[in-house]
Amino acid sequence: MSALQTEMLAPDAAGVARAAQVLLDGQLVAMPTETVYGLAGDATNDMACARIFEAKDRPRFNPLIVHLPDLEAVSQIAILSPAAVKLADAFWPGPLTLVLPLAKDHGLSPLVTAGLSTVAIRLPAHPVARAFLNAVGRPVAAPSANPSGRISPTTPAHVRAGLNGRIAAILDAGACQVGLESTILAPGVDGTKLLREGGIAREALEPITGPLSIETTPGKVQAPGQLSSHYAPLAAVMLNSDLSDPEAVRIGFGPSTGCDLSLSPSGNPVEAAARLFGLLHEADALASQLGKTVIHIAPIPEVGLGRAVNDRLRRAAAPRE
Ligand code: TXA
Ligand code: MG
Numbered sequence: 001m002s003a004l005q006t007e008m009l010a011p012d013a014a015g016v017a018r019a020a021q022v023l024l025d026g027q028l029v030a031m032p033t034e035t036v037y038g039l040a041g042d043a044t045n046d047m048a049c050a051r052i053f054e055a056k057d058r059p060r061f062n063p064l065i066v067h068l069p070d071l072e073a074v075s076q077i078a079i080l081s082p083a084a085v086k087l088a089d090a091f092w093p094g095p096l097t098l099v100l101p102l103a104k105d106h107g108l109s110p111l112v113t114a115g116l117s118t119v120a121i122r123l124p125a126h127p128v129a130r131a132f133l134n135a136v137g138r139p140v141a142a143p144s145a146n147p148s149g150r151i152s153p154t155t156p157a158h159v160r161a162g163l164n165g166r167i168a169a170i171l172d173a174g175a176c177q178v179g180l181e182s183t184i185l186a187p188g189v190d191g192t193k194l195l196r197e198g199g200i201a202r203e204a205l206e207p208i209t210g211p212l213s214i215e216t217t218p219g220k221v222q223a224p225g226q227l228s229s230h231y232a233p234l235a236a237v238m239l240n241s242d243l244s245d246p247e248a249v250r251i252g253f254g255p256s257t258g259c260d261l262s263l264s265p266s267g268n269p270v271e272a273a274a275r276l277f278g279l280l281h282e283a284d285a286l287a288s289q290l291g292k293t294v295i296h297i298a299p300i301p302e303v304g305l306g307r308a309v310n311d312r313l314r315r316a317a318a319p320r321e
Contacts, residue, residue: 003165008156011128011173019171020135023048027168028055030145030159031067031132033124035095035178035199036152036277037159038067038142039167040132049111049141055166058148063114064141065097065182066121069133077106077139078119083187083209090208093125095178095199099186112141122182128173144181151231151284151316154179154277161281179274180308185209197308199273216311230315231277233284233295237317239310241296248296249287251279256298260286263297269306276309280316 007022009015011032019029023040026048031040039055041048043066053061068074071088078100080088087098099120102113113119124130133140144152145159145167153159156172183198183205192209194202196216206212235249243250243259252259254267261279264271283295297313300306 004168006160006164006167007169009169009171011171013131015171016128016131016135019132019169022168023136023140024138025168026051028052028166029132030153030156030163030167030170031129031140031142032126032156032171032173032176033067033129033142034126034176035124035181036154036176037145037156037170038065038129038140039145039163040067040140040142042136043109043112043139043141044107046109046111049109052141052143053111055163056143056146056148058143061111061114063116063120064112064143066108066112066119067129067133067140067142068121068123069130070123073139074100074121074123076103077108078103078121081187081189083189083192086208087185087187087192087205088123091200091205093123093130095122095125095180095182097122097182097184097196097198099184099195108139109141112139118186120184126173126176128171132171149230149232151233151280152181152277154274158277158281175278177274179276179278180305180312183308185212197311199305199308201304202307203304230318231280231312232316232318232320233280233287235284235287235292236294237313238294238296239313239317240299243296243298245294245296247292248294249283249290249292251283251295251297253298253300259298263300263309269300269304269309272300272309273305276312 178199184196186193194212252262
């Protein structure tokens with residue numbers, strides 16, 4: 001692919017307007033959201049959607065999440081059941097993605113849905129994302145803005161490191177707050193399925209959905225968030241470490257001595273989620289600087305967002321394909 005000059009755009013009215021123009025031209029823009037940076041393309045444009053897969057070097061045409069500004073826009077491409085409306089009322093805008101049946105005449109590129117009869121939709125809460133989506137006025141497809149299989153980007157610097165020269169622009173709104181991708185749910189007549197752990201914890205969802213059936217097992221759903229090796233740093237990753245090996249780059253959680261970096265010195269899983277991908281980028285850089293080949297990570301409790309953090313860490317540690 002010919003190298004592009006990747007434009008850096010400020011998160012003001014002029015920057016947002018320019019980003020929208022670039023996107024409507026069929027080019028790709030890295031867009032800030034509260035979870036991670038998204039690699040945004042026009043979801044109604046086949047070429048733009050194909051460019052998303054090309055820029056990420058994604059090996060498979062997995063379905064993409066469609067980003068919209070409001071429920072009115074959702075109702076034009078998908079069917080909202082009462083269960084879906086209940087979830088939308090409780091959690092949108094925010095880090096939740098709903099898999100919904102496609103509406104007739106949805107106009108989406110088949111690359112977005114990968115030929116399925118459903119579509120994954122999210123209304124991000126980030127004010128710059130919302131301004132951008134309103135300016136675009138069309139459904140926007142956006143996977144995380146990283147090369148396939150690598151760590152998700154939570155800062156514009158991460159996006160540049162992975163995709164500079166491969167995308168037209170980056171809308172720079174600083175670091176993402178949540179730091180983990182959205183939770184993905186599929187509401188259905190016989191209950192709601194959890195397809196991906198993410199920015200909203202199970203504990204917050206189940207009062208609304210009732211008991212979730214969990215379908216996040218690697219291999220079961222053929223989509224990137226479900227691949228067993230994903231979110232991988234270049235160095236090897238070992239989990240549940242006591243951090244006693246001085247040959248490793250050591251990442252702690254909670255009060256601990258002798259770690260190089262910490263996910264949360266106070267042991268807070270929400271802070272760990274927000275810092276996770278940034279810290280993995282840092283640990284990787286530190287490993288190559290010190291000539292180390294392994295990253296060791298302390299145990300994180302399986303509660304609240306700790307579950308989503310552990311899910312990402314297990315994939316980062318899984319044998320590489
Ligand atoms: O936080 C996020 O969700 C970020 C930001 C940029 O919004 N986006 C993101 O997109 O993580 P992506 O493309 O990396 O994740 C797509 C996931 C797939 O792993 C797949 O599980 C799910 O969305 N997905 C998409 N369409 C689906 C469908 N029709 N049925 C089931 N799962 C679907
Ligand atoms: Mg991703």
